[in-house]
Amino acid sequence: MNDIAQRIHDIKANLPGNVELVAVSKFHPKEAIMEAYEGGHRVFGESRANELVEKARSLPDDIEWHFIGHLQTNKVRQLVGKTSLIESVDSERLLQLIDRESERAGVVTRVLMQVHVAREETKFGFLPEELLEYFRERRFETLRAVHICGVMGMASNTDDLDRVRADFREIYTLFRTVADDPALGLRGFDTVSMGMSGDWKIAVEEGSDMIRIGTRIFGPREY
Numbered sequence: 001m002n003d004i005a006q007r008i009h010d011i012k013a014n015l016p017g018n019v020e021l022v023a024v025s026k027f028h029p030k031e032a033i034m035e036a037y038e039g040g041h042r043v044f045g046e047s048r049a050n051e052l053v054e055k056a057r058s059l060p061d062d063i064e065w066h067f068i069g070h071l072q073t074n075k076v077r078q079l080v081g082k083t084s085l086i087e088s089v090d091s092e093r094l095l096q097l098i099d100r101e102s103e104r105a106g107v108v109t110r111v112l113m114q115v116h117v118a119r120e121e122t123k124f125g126f127l128p129e130e131l132l133e134y135f136r137e138r139r140f141e142t143l144r145a146v147h148i149c150g151v152m153g154m155a156s157n158t159d160d161l162d163r164v165r166a167d168f169r170e171i172y173t174l175f176r177t178v179a180d181d182p183a184l185g186l187r188g189f190d191t192v193s194m195g196m197s198g199d200w201k202i203a204v205e206e207g208s209d210m211i212r213i214g215t216r217i218f219g220p221r222e223y
């Protein structure tokens with residue numbers, strides 16, 4: 001087994017069976033993805049629309065592409081139909097645009113709502129109270145070609161592991177609050193994506209069922 005496939009294998013060996021591994025291949029060449037592919041891996045994450053589309057065009061069709069970056073509205077059209085999951089829907093405007101473009105293209109796009117709990121870092125994502133309001137006001141009912149499958153979030157970028165754990169707990173609690181609300185009656189709202197190279201074990205302990213690992217699999221990125 002090649003090194004990349006071996007590292008994927010090692011991570012999976014430590015994952016509960018219900019947790020999906022997304023191999024974050026952003027900024028890494030197609031050859032690296034093919035090494036993972038040859039080891040049997042099929043789910044990859046990209047953070048730039050152009051890069052995802054370019055890689056998808058020339059790599060095997062049975063790869064599932066997750067989009068995990070900030071999606072600019074002018075890139076939505078090119079991305080729709082190419083992803084198995086957009087994990088990083090960070091505004092209602094973006095959600096509506098994905099809906100409109102998906103309907104136009106005749107596809108249903110699966111998405112996660114990105115929540116912002118970390119103290120610093122990215123400004124992107126719904127605040128917990130905004131997300132609750134979005135669902136409680138049933139604003140999702142206007143969607144015609146988007147399926148909201150759950151939430152994605154990141155912990156604060158800090159060595160303080162208690163802080164990291166508290167952030168994951170907050171994301172998970174928010175996810176459960178929405179998922180378990182019988183009045184909302186959401187179907188297929190069952191995914192909470194959290195955990196990266198440095199913190200995935202804590203994320204899994206706190207209930208994650210999808211982890212997104214780049215560096216630990218492919219090595220450092222060259223931007």
Ligand SMILES: *Cc1c(COP(=O)(O)O)cnc(C)c1O
Pocket residue numbers: 024026047068069195196197198212213214215216
């Ligand atoms: C880049 C990225 C990852 C992977 O980060 P690593 O630390 O390299 O594992 C995970 N999630 C998101 C949203 C990212 O942008």
